[in-house]
Amino acid sequence: MQSIENKDAPEIPGEGKPRRNACSPDKLLDFPPEATTLYENFLLGVKVSGDSKFLGHRPIINGVAQPYVWETYSEIQQRVANFGSGLCNLGLKTKEFLGFFSINTPEYVIADLACNQYNFISVTLYDTLGAEALKLIINQTGLEFVFTTSNKGRTLLDMKESLPTLKTIIISDDVDQDFIKRANELKVQLVDFMTVENDGKSHKTEEVNPKPNDIATICYTSGTTGMPKGVVLTHKNLMATICSTIFLGEKGKLIKFKKDDVHISYLPLSHVYEKVIEITFIYAGAAIGFYQGDTLKLLDDIAELKPTVFFSVPRLLNRIYDKLFASVKEKSRVAHWMFTTAYNAKKIGLSKGKIDHWLWDKLVFSSVRERLGGRVRTIVSGAAPISPDVMDFLKICFSANVFEAYGQTESAGALSVVRHSVFKEYYKEPQKTKEVLDKDGWCHTGDIGMWDELGRLVIVDRIKNIFKLAQGEYIAPEKIETVYCKHNLVAQAFVYGESLQESLVGIIVPDCDALILWAKQNNLEKHTFEELCKLPEIKKHILQTLVNHGKINDLKGFENVKNICLISESFSVENDLLTPTFKLKRHQARIKFQKEIETLYSEISQA
Structure with a gap:
């Protein structure tokens, strides 16, 4: 059984009883005492892996991506403290907002960690929401400071007339003179990322660390219908997800993260799915390598980085599935026969709980594994449903454990594996909050589900x-x-x-x-x-x-x-x-x- 009913819970007409994970049937989990906030989570990662790799990126020289360049946990710890101090010197105050409008980069994570250390609140922005949604988010939160890149910064400058609160843009890459001139004309302060960091290093500001119930982020939903809503998540909400993930890993029910694990960061950090992934890797003191910023070159980045755990979404995994079987159909009769025989043999093994095969993994599937770098031991699919056939395919071809994650922004990323992760409210949306959070604190997801015979949640x-x-x-x-x-x-x-x-x-x-x-x-x-x-x-x-x-x-x-x-x-x-x-x-x-x-x-x- 994966979950069991809480027998002590009162019977509510028309509802089933609340269920608990079978690994912890009698009590809720306690938070790890050494990591009750995202800042303490980072300190734990530094303690575990101070001189080990933390953040890596590929420098681009003449349009060609170079090998990964790494900074250690200890090096990043110093940069985070300096950048947070620099934000204070710019005028950002405790519990005020810093907008994030950027692709995934080391600078993004450094700025985010600085928010965690100095108790600023991050607010996620992404241009794919459209101009109206961007305007809503910035004006609803009254954003004055935004961390961004030059191309996305231009979008903000173009919209400045409808963004009265926007005062300071922190740019993490190079800008040209036209950009600087435009910002000056619009009376927007333009500051280079390194300038903020160096200023914080030269003029130290005392930090104010957050408490578990302090707001960590306002993460705006991507919104399949209507305008996005600002999901208010506390440090406690997000640490609940990490706590439960680590607990289930220790019980053999989920990934057991290790110090030498490597993650490829390409899913948008503005979304809670990727944010929770990276927080978990930091807890373990593991390494995070960033993609170039172009999803068309993602497989090249993966081949260079060689991740050990691969987090993805069904759309990408379905394409890998389709392309492989299409290529198999084009092979010779012998090659086609060998693949089919190997695949069927491993499928039989799956029914016995085996994902490895002493012969077929070497003869047939080793080249397939190389498509994800050759070291992936676990694959996680989230954000949308994935078919059982594709999950079997991933287990067979990559000899990997495969998990399907279910959750939502409102539950701090995960849902059916965690406690205390339910969001605080929709920012400045009391009526919409009431539609989702009932009087007893239960979050109504909007999904239709059922419990199967093993106590698993089927959506x-x-x-x-x-x-x-x-x-x-x-x-x-x-x-x-x-x-x-x-x-x-x-x-x-x-x-x-x-x-x-x-x-x-x-x-x-x-x-x-x-x-x-x-x-x-x-x-x-x-x-x-x-x-x-x-x-x-x-x-x-x-x-x-x-x-x-x-x-x-x-x-x-x-x-x-x-x-x-x-x-x-x-x-x-x-x-x-x-x-x-x-x-x-x-x-x-x-x-x-x-x-x-x-x-x-x-x-x-x-x-």
């Missing part, structure tokens, strides 16, 4: 995503999309239905490589990918393929789409169809594809 879908078709059948679209995206011809899918309609329709982004290969095999090689997406015969083929694929994967008749539209432009963060953690924004997708949806239903009615 069905979001309440807001579930809808009825005209005949009364309930539809969970995310489940259907996950099935469709497992087929090598499909890169992305948006499944939609209306209560007045009897069937579903879909917007499908085909996989470019797979579609072009199919086109060549069917005498359509003269067409570009964009042209192929417009051909009726391609649409007909993919629709029938999806219906057949759905039946094989146990989709009911009413769960399969009856008509589809193929588009060549991917859903992305940039076109506002994905959140920063690559979840589909359904509301925006429905608006964007409204004309296509109307056409699809019209075609069904005329058929």
Whole structure:
């Protein structure tokens, strides 16, 4: 059993009893006495790994990424203290806000750790939210100070007329004269990161360390619907997640982090998922290496860094799955037979709890493991559901333990493994807070779930995503999309239905490589990918393929789409169809594809 009911809890009509992790059935966990705040968490990391690697980055020389350059925990500790002191000298006061508007870099972490040491409150910003959301966050929190990069700083300067509180921008990279001139014209103080750090080193300011119940961050939700909300998280909230993670690792139920572990930082630090990951690595005194800033070069960074634990999201893991099986199909008969035999043998081993094989790991899967650097022992998927087939694939091909994380910003990243992690409130949103936090302090996630026979939490879908078709059948679209995206011809899918309609329709982004290969095999090689997406015969083929694929994967008749539209432009963060953690924004997708949806239903009615 993974969880058990708390028998002493009162029976509430219409609700099940609260459950506790089976590893701690009779009591809640106590916080480690040496780490009750994020600052104490960092001090613990320094104590464990003072002269060991902490933060690493790849210098770019003439456009070419160089080997990783590292700074130790002790070196970063000094820089953090200096930068925090420099922030005080700039005028930032205890419990005031520092905005973070940047990709993941060592400077980002240094500034964040300085907030933890001097009891400043970090506020996350990301440009993918759009100008209106940026304006809302900055004005709602009254941000005066923002840590950023030159390209994102330009965005802030362009919006300055609608950001009356913004006074100081701290830049972590180089700026040109035009940028400096623009900032001066707008009366925005522009300060170089190193200048702040050096000033803090020369003019020390006494630090004020936080208490567990002090606010650590206001982490704005990426928002699959509507405007983002500012989730207020305390040091205690975030340390609850770390405490529970470490506890379960010690019990063999989760990752047991080690001092010599290495993490590749590429998921946005503005999101609580990556923030919690890095806090946990710091607790263990482990190393964090940053990507170049370009996800297209991520695998190159991974090959250079060779991480030991790989945190990701289903969108990326699904692509690895699709690409590998597509490449297997192109191999010779012998190679195809060998891979299939090895895969099936290891799948049998999975049923016995084994992820290694003395022969096939060397002969077949060693080259696959190298795609993630060759040292990954654990893979964690979070932020969205991942299919069991892909999880099995990861265990088999990478000989790694694979965990699926479930949580949300409001529960400090994780949910079903922690205690006391529930957020304090939505910043300046009392009514929205009441909609989520009930009078007894329970957080209502908005998900539909169930407990299985082993006490594991099974998430069905979001309440807001579930809808009825005209005949009364309930539809969970995310489940259907996950099935469709497992087929090598499909890169992305948006499944939609209306209560007045009897069937579903879909917007499908085909996989470019797979579609072009199919086109060549069917005498359509003269067409570009964009042209192929417009051909009726391609649409007909993919629709029938999806219906057949759905039946094989146990989709009911009413769960399969009856008509589809193929588009060549991917859903992305940039076109506002994905959140920063690559979840589909359904509301925006429905608006964007409204004309296509109307056409699809019209075609069904005329058929």
